Every structure is written in structure tokens, then in C-alpha cells.
Amino acid sequence: MRRYDFVLFDADNTLFDFDRAEHTALALALEEFSIPCTLQTEALYLSINGELWARLGRGEVEQEWLVVERFAALCRALGAEADPAALNRRYLERLGEQAFLLPGALEVCTALAPRCTLAIITNGMAVAQRGRLARSPLAGLIDRLFISQELGATKPSPAFFRPVFDALGITDPARVLVVGDNLSTDIGGGAAMGTDTAWYNPAGRPRTGEIVPTWQVTRLEELLPLVLPKA
Structure with missing residues (x-):
């Protein structure tokens, strides 16, 4: 038995440890342009x-x-x-090399992949997002990767989500779970499309604003009984 046929994951700080990747990539890129990456510069x-x-x-x-x-x-x-454009290009290239996963990401995707269609929906840049997924063990588990730069729209806009739904053949939003760490872009975007949502909130931050997720989890493993409830 499963509650959802499609699980759409945000990438950064949901499946991938973006903070660690960003720290590493920024230091490498700035060094190549002879800019010391001090704590103050990074901040x-x-x-x-x-x-x-x-x-x-x-x-x-x-x-x-x-x-x-x-x-x-x-x-x-x-x-x-x-040159800021050249610096940005190098940073994105370096970022695409940093495929650090968050705790539970591999285990959860491994458990869900045989039972559901998994996809990543991200507001990132293609060279970085495709590079990280290709270098991670999630590459064989995630069916599709949808990137705002390639879609020409960003979450939470329906203009981002509609082509995702079309590409995956989603006709019933009730069979979709959107998972992400950002209340506005992930949870708000999914809710506007009529899907259930799971707010990944490992730090236990207080919810602010009017957006209310269907579920809230502090560990990715908590998604498993939500998607695959026991009969």
C-alpha cells in the first residue's frame, strides 16, 4: 500500500547538504581568483x-x-x-563537484524508488545540480531532475510545476507529495498545485506566515510511513 505515487524532492538542504557544498565550492572558486576566503568574506x-x-x-x-x-x-x-561572470561560472562548476548527501537521503530514496516515481525539483543552476546528482548515489534512484534554469520559471510559480506534472504524467495532485525545506518555494508551491506537502525542518524552526504543510518532519526517514503506510 502507498499513499503517494509521486514524491517530488527539493534538492538543496533537503537531499543534498548544500551548506557544506557551498562552503567548499566558494573557497575553491575564490582561491582561483586570488580572493582570500576568510570567515568574514564567506559571511x-x-x-x-x-x-x-x-x-x-x-x-x-x-x-x-x-x-x-x-x-x-x-x-x-x-x-x-x-570578473563576476567568470567567478560565477567557476563557482558553479566547483559546486557541481560537491555531491554531499544529508543523513537519510540515500536510505529513503532507496526504499521509495521501487514503489514511487521520484523526482528532484530545484531552483538551482543546471551545471551545479546535474553535476551533483550525477556524482551521487541518488543518480540511479531519481527518475527525473527538473531545474528552474531549464524550465524558465522558478518555484513556487505554477509555471514551474505545470511542466513537471506534464512530463511525469501527473493527473491527480492528491497522489503527489512535495518535500522541501523552504516553506515558501517548496511547501507553498506544492500546495498551490493541490498536492500534499512535507516540510523538512531538522532544526525545529517555528513556522511563520500563512503556509501550512500537510506534514512536518525533522528526519528524512519520517517520510517513509507517510508515503508507504502499513496496511
């Missing part, structure tokens, strides 16, 4: 990047502009004379 980058991605989620900026602007803003703040 500055994270602040700039986080604000820009928040603006993307609100529909205020375009993703292709964002990924270059984050390094342009960083270079301006540091007084560095690196």
Missing part, C-alpha cells in the same frame, strides 16, 4: 546571496542576473577586480 557572500535568492522567490529579479550579481556585489564590497 558577506552568504548575506548577499541569501537576499538575492529571497528577491527571486518574490519574483523581483531574474535568476540569470542574480547568479552574476551576487559575485559582482561581493567584489564591489571587497574592492576586488575579478
Whole structure:
């Protein structure tokens, strides 16, 4: 018995340890451009990047502009004379090499793959997301990878989710579970399409705003009885 036929996972900080990958890739990329990656520099980058991605989620900026602007803003703040577009390209290449999984990700996908269609839905960049999936043991378990850069729309917009549903042959949203760590883009986006949602919240953060997930889990293994309840 299963409750859902399709499980759509967010990538970053849901299946993949993005914080670790970002830290490693940023240090490698900055070093190649002779920019010391100090704790202060990394904190500055994270602040700039986080604000820009928040603006993307609100529909205020375009993703292709964002990924270059984050390094342009960083270079301006540091007084560095690196080419931000080239720095961004190198960072994404390095990011695609960092295929660190979060605890439980492999075990959960291994258990679900024979019973459900699994897919990744991400607002990331193609070179990084495809590189990480290809290098991870999830590559043989995840049926499809849907990336905002390739779809021309970002979560939580229905313009992102509709082609995903079409490609997977989803006709009944009630048979779909969207899993992610972001209340706005993952949980809000899934709910707007009529799916059930599972908010992955390992830190136990308080829920804010009006978006209410169907489920909340602190460990990925908690998804198994939700998707595959015992008869």
C-alpha cells in the first residue's frame, strides 16, 4: 500500500547538504581568483546571496542576473577586480563537484524508488545540480531532475510545476507529495498545485506566515510511513 505515487524532492538542504557544498565550492572558486576566503568574506557572500535568492522567490529579479550579481556585489564590497561572470561560472562548476548527501537521503530514496516515481525539483543552476546528482548515489534512484534554469520559471510559480506534472504524467495532485525545506518555494508551491506537502525542518524552526504543510518532519526517514503506510 502507498499513499503517494509521486514524491517530488527539493534538492538543496533537503537531499543534498548544500551548506557544506557551498562552503567548499566558494573557497575553491575564490582561491582561483586570488580572493582570500576568510570567515568574514564567506559571511558577506552568504548575506548577499541569501537576499538575492529571497528577491527571486518574490519574483523581483531574474535568476540569470542574480547568479552574476551576487559575485559582482561581493567584489564591489571587497574592492576586488575579478570578473563576476567568470567567478560565477567557476563557482558553479566547483559546486557541481560537491555531491554531499544529508543523513537519510540515500536510505529513503532507496526504499521509495521501487514503489514511487521520484523526482528532484530545484531552483538551482543546471551545471551545479546535474553535476551533483550525477556524482551521487541518488543518480540511479531519481527518475527525473527538473531545474528552474531549464524550465524558465522558478518555484513556487505554477509555471514551474505545470511542466513537471506534464512530463511525469501527473493527473491527480492528491497522489503527489512535495518535500522541501523552504516553506515558501517548496511547501507553498506544492500546495498551490493541490498536492500534499512535507516540510523538512531538522532544526525545529517555528513556522511563520500563512503556509501550512500537510506534514512536518525533522528526519528524512519520517517520510517513509507517510508515503508507504502499513496496511
